[in-house]
Amino acid sequence: MGKTIAEKILSKHSGKSVSAGELTIVMVDGVMASDTTAPLAIKAFEDMDGNQVWNPSKVTFVIDHASPAPNERIANLHKIMREFAVEKGIRLYDVGEGICHQLMIEKGHVKPGNLILGADSHTCTYGALGAFSTGVGSTDLAGVMLTGKTWMKVPESIKIELTGTLQQGVSAKDLILYLVGQLGIAGANYKSIEFCGEAIIPLSLDSRMTIANMAIEMGAKAGLVSTNGLKLGYSFEHLEPDPDAFYEQELQFDVSKLEPQVSIPHSPDDVRNITDVQGVPVQQAFLGSCTNGRLEDLHEAANILRGKTIHPQVRMLIAPASKDVYLKALRDGTAETLTLAGASFLTSGCGPCVGTHLGVPGNEENIISSSNRNFRGRMGNRNSNIYLASPAVVAYSALQGKIADPRYAMEVEPECI
Amino acid sequence: MHLNGNAHVYGDDIDTDRIIPGKYTKTLNLNDLADHVLEDLDPDFRSRLQSGDILVGGSNFGCGSSREQAPLALKAAGVSVVIAKSFARIFYRNAINIGLPLVEIPHHEINSQDEISVDLESGRVVNETASKEYVGTKMPEVMISILNAGGLASYLKTNKNYSI
Numbered sequence: 001m002g003k004t005i006a007e008k009i010l011s012k013h014s015g016k017s018v019s020a021g022e023l024t025i026v027m028v029d030g031v032m033a034s035d036t037t038a039p040l041a042i043k044a045f046e047d048m049d050g051n052q053v054w055n056p057s058k059v060t061f062v063i064d065h066a067s068p069a070p071n072e073r074i075a076n077l078h079k080i081m082r083e084f085a086v087e088k089g090i091r092l093y094d095v096g097e098g099i100c101h102q103l104m105i106e107k108g109h110v111k112p113g114n115l116i117l118g119a120d121s122h123t124c125t126y127g128a129l130g131a132f133s134t135g136v137g138s139t140d141l142a143g144v145m146l147t148g149k150t151w152m153k154v155p156e157s158i159k160i161e162l163t164g165t166l167q168q169g170v171s172a173k174d175l176i177l178y179l180v181g182q183l184g185i186a187g188a189n190y191k192s193i194e195f196c197g198e199a200i201i202p203l204s205l206d207s208r209m210t211i212a213n214m215a216i217e218m219g220a221k222a223g224l225v226s227t228n229g230l231k232l233g234y235s236f237e238h239l240e241p242d243p244d245a246f247y248e249q250e251l252q253f254d255v256s257k258l259e260p261q262v263s264i265p266h267s268p269d270d271v272r273n274i275t276d277v278q279g280v281p282v283q284q285a286f287l288g289s290c291t292n293g294r295l296e297d298l299h300e301a302a303n304i305l306r307g308k309t310i311h312p313q314v315r316m317l318i319a320p321a322s323k324d325v326y327l328k329a330l331r332d333g334t335a336e337t338l339t340l341a342g343a344s345f346l347t348s349g350c351g352p353c354v355g356t357h358l359g360v361p362g363n364e365e366n367i368i369s370s371s372n373r374n375f376r377g378r379m380g381n382r383n384s385n386i387y388l389a390s391p392a393v394v395a396y397s398a399l400q401g402k403i404a405d406p407r408y409a410m411e412v413e414p415e416c417i
Numbered sequence: 418m419h420l421n422g423n424a425h426v427y428g429d430d431i432d433t434d435r436i437i438p439g440k441y442t443k444t445l446n447l448n449d450l451a452d453h454v455l456e457d458l459d460p461d462f463r464s465r466l467q468s469g470d471i472l473v474g475g476s477n478f479g480c481g482s483s484r485e486q487a488p489l490a491l492k493a494a495g496v497s498v499v500i501a502k503s504f505a506r507i508f509y510r511n512a513i514n515i516g517l518p519l520v521e522i523p524h525h526e527i528n529s530q531d532e533i534s535v536d537l538e539s540g541r542v543v544n545e546t547a548s549k550e551y552v553g554t555k556m557p558e559v560m561i562s563i564l565n566a567g568g569l570a571s572y573l574k575t576n577k578n579y580s581i
Contacts, residue, residue, distance in 0.1 A: 023557055023581045036442055040485055043445060047570035066443055074443045121483040121507060137485035137511035139569045143579075151559050151579045185430055186477040190506050219480060221506060267430065354439040375434040375481060377457035382438075 002242025004157040005224050006192035009132040009239070013115045020156040020246070029114040030058045031144045034100050036065040036354070037119035039077045040138035042084045045145050054148035056089035060109050062100035063093065064349040070357035098322025098348045101125040101290040105209065106322055112227055112236040117144055122290045122372065124220065127212035128205060130227040130239055132192070135216065155192040155221045156248040158183075159241075162199035164256030169407035171300065172207035173292055173370065173390035175199075176214040177261035179253070181271025189219035191248065194226070194241065199255045201229035206296040213291045214372050217268040260405055263388035266376040274393065274405045282387070283365040285310070285398035288319030288346070289353045292370035292391050295325050295334075301395035302334045304409045305341035311401030316343040316394075317359045319351030343398070355380030368397040420497045420518070420535045422471040424527050424544075425462065427455075429475035433508065436479065436487040450490035468495035471535070473527045475501065479508025488512035498535050500525065500542060500553075513560045516568035520553035537564075557581070 001019070003011065011017050013026040033041050038061050045053075053059050061081050069075035078095075085092035093103050101122055104110050110126045116133040117123065119141040126133035136150070144150050160179065166172075193215050200208070208225045215223025227238045260274040287293070287301055298320065310316050318338060320326035326348055329335040335345060346352075352359030353371040360380035361367050367379060367386045374386035389397070392406035399409075435458040437450055444450065455462040472491060478501035479487060488511050491499065498518040502525065512519050518537050527533065531546040540553035556564075559581045566572035573579075 023559065025579050025581060036439070036484060036486075039443075039445055040489075044570045048573045065439075077443055077445070119483055119485075121481065123483075135483040135507050137483050137507060137514060139485060139514040140510055143569055143573055146573060147578055149579060151581050153557070185480060186503070186505075189477065189503070219477065219505060355434075356440050356443065360440075373432075373434070373481065375432045377438050378434050380438070380440050382457040 001246055002244035004192065004241045004245045004247065005194055005239050006132055006155055006157055006222060009113060009115055010152065010154050018154045020154050022154045023151060024154060025149055025151050026115055027149055028117055028144050030060065030109055030116045031141055032060045032062065032100055032104055032118040032123065033138070033141050034065050034120050035063045035067065035078055035081060037138045037141065038081045041119055041141045041145065042080060044139040044142035048142060048146050050142070050146045053088050053090065053145045059090045059145055060104065061085050061090055061092040062103055063095055064099050065354050066356040067349040068095045068347060096323055096347050096349070098324070099290045099293065099350055102294070102321035105129060106324055113239055117141065117150065121216045122213055124215045124223045125209050125213040125290055127215060127223040128208035128225050130224060132222050132224065134221050155190055157192045157194055158188055158249045158251065159194045159196065159247045161197040161252045162195065162255055163197050163252065164199055164254040166199065166255050166258065169392055169410060170258055170260055171390045171392060172203060172210040174258055174261040175255055176211045177263055177271050177388065178258055180214055180217045180269050181261070183218045185217065185219060185267060185269040187218045188215065191220055192222040192224060193218070193220045194224050196226035196228070200226050203229065204296055205230065206294040209294070210291055217372060260390060260393050260407065262393065262403060263374055265374055265385040265387065268373055268388060274403065278403050278405055280366060280387065280403045282314060282368045282397050282402060284359065284361050284367040285314055285316040285394050286352055286359065286367060286369040286371065287316070287391055287394050288321065288351045289371035290321065291372040293319055293321030293325065295328050297370060297391040298325070298329050298334050298338065300391040302337040304392060304395040304406060305399060306337050308341055308399055310342040310398040313401050314398045316398040317346055317352060318343050319346040320348045323348050352379050368394050368403060370394045418537045420537065422469040422497050422533060423467065424471050424473045424529055424531045424533050425466065426473040426527055426529045427458065430477045430480055431458065431474050432481035433479055433484050433487040434481055437484065437490040442484050442486040447489055447493035450486050451493035454490040454494045463494060466495055469497045470495065471533045472496045472499045473501065474499065476503045478504050480505035483507045485511045485515060488515050488517045492517040500527065513564050514569040516564065518564060522551045522553050525551055
């Protein structure tokens with residue numbers, strides 16, 4: 001029996017051939033923890049009587065979830081991370097440098113074919129590079145910091161073949177929201193998803209990251225995007241599944257007729273066509289997060305908002321995925337365009353997505369957000385309603401003051417709609 | 418180990434944001450976590466919970482974020498074991514890693530306030546109120562060893578490495 005991509009990567013890191021269903025001990029290429037998870041990981045590492053981490057150059061810490069510190073309690077947790085990082089010789093990305101997953105890829109901590117564990121569920125984002133990456137908790141992460149290894153069950157795989165071409169105004173975010181809606185929040189539990197097909201080939205790295213990022217919203221252990229068409233600044237081996245690899249499910253979708261998608265409160269898999277939800281008033285628009293805070297996303301919003309002003313009843317918040325993204329947006333005029341349109345830029349990081357600070361919504365307010373989760377209370381207030389959508393939908397809805405279809409932004413003046 | 422307690426029953430897809438909202442996760446004080454456990458799902462849960470009680474969920478319990486604070490909050494609040502039809506992957510590992518027992522029972526009929534007894538070694542669960550008995554899905558040996566050690570930190574402190 002041939003191997004899926006997950007089986008190939010996990011075999012390589014087990015030092016023997018392994019197949020779906022087997023338990024194995026794997027050598028890990030790198031680990032990452034954020035300010036939500038690193039303090040507990042440090043505590044667990046100390047409880048394990050840990051002294052030196054197995055390989056300091058393979059451990060990355062990022063202060064992004066509540067960054068800069070909104071209160072003294074969190075400030076002191078950040079301090080614990082900085083002190084540990086200095087003592088152990090670990091690379092720490094501090095306030096404003098960006099979101100952990102963006103930095104892991106942008107700064108070269110992940111390469112195609114790697115096995116990476118991160119103490120954050122959206123670690124699956126690195127599947128955009130063809131790396132097997134998955135989220136773990138703090139204590140599992142501490143175990144890897146100590147031993148360089150972990151135990152794992154080799155997952156079964158689901159193949160999703162995407163055919164056709166996305167229409168204008170429809171993006172990778174709409175595609176992955178659609179798939180989350182189709183498979184459901186537990187539809188890929190414990191499984192590895194392989195995304196392949198002609199619709200993937202033209203996609204940028206930014207778009208591929210958006211797709212891999214939300215694999216966890218279907219419960220997947222990993223979301224591997226075919227590296228067919230992927231361009232990196234270096235040469236790498238393209239991993240392909242064997243022709244006789246076993247897939248638990250093989251699904252096909254033609255993306256050509258897909259319209260913008262919106263996930264409605266309070267679960268990411270409650271996904272509707274935008275035509276069914278347009279007109280819902282919004283008070284806050286958020287552009288950012290590890291799903292959609294990259295340069296391509298900011299460009300998408302700027303193209304819609306250039307020369308216009310957002311609706312007076314809407315506040316629009318933008319958190320670039322990294323300082324590098326922000327700098328590029330400053331240099332090419334995108335940040336100026338968006339600021340002139342009425343948006344406010346926040347520190348690069350997770351921003352209001354995790355509900356700690358920087359834009360907690362009020363009671364009964366509706367938020368249109370480019371992030372990945374709309375669980376009740378996710379943004380810090382259980383009495384608010386989060387709608388998930390693409391950067392284009394977020395920008396056009398901010399302009400209209402209500403959920404609006406960005407395909408119209410390209411044809412007619414907004415007030416005519 | 419044998420556990421007895423009253424059931425608190427919730428539905429499917431109980432996500433970690435509802436187990437412990439993100440805004441409360443940034444702490445090393447477990448009592449702070451316990452104070453807000455399940456707050457956005459059931460604001461009265463904490464006041465009704467007796468130490469040793471049993472939390473019962475439907476399918477995909479603990480989906481969403483990788484925050485270990487979710488099982489830590491349940492354990493610190495006094496939940497002795499979580500029973501569910503299925504668990505989300507990261508929550509499952511996290512709970513075992515911090516020494517919170519879980520039992521997966523694909524089909525169960527348990528109502529709130531039912532008196533439940535659990536034998537962790539055999540995975541046998543008895544709903545004393547309804548006189549029904551179930552056997553939980555067997556955990557991999559490595560997880561049983563981690564749970565028996567009281568969690569992954571003490572497992573690795575003793576063994577220095579994993580064995581499966």
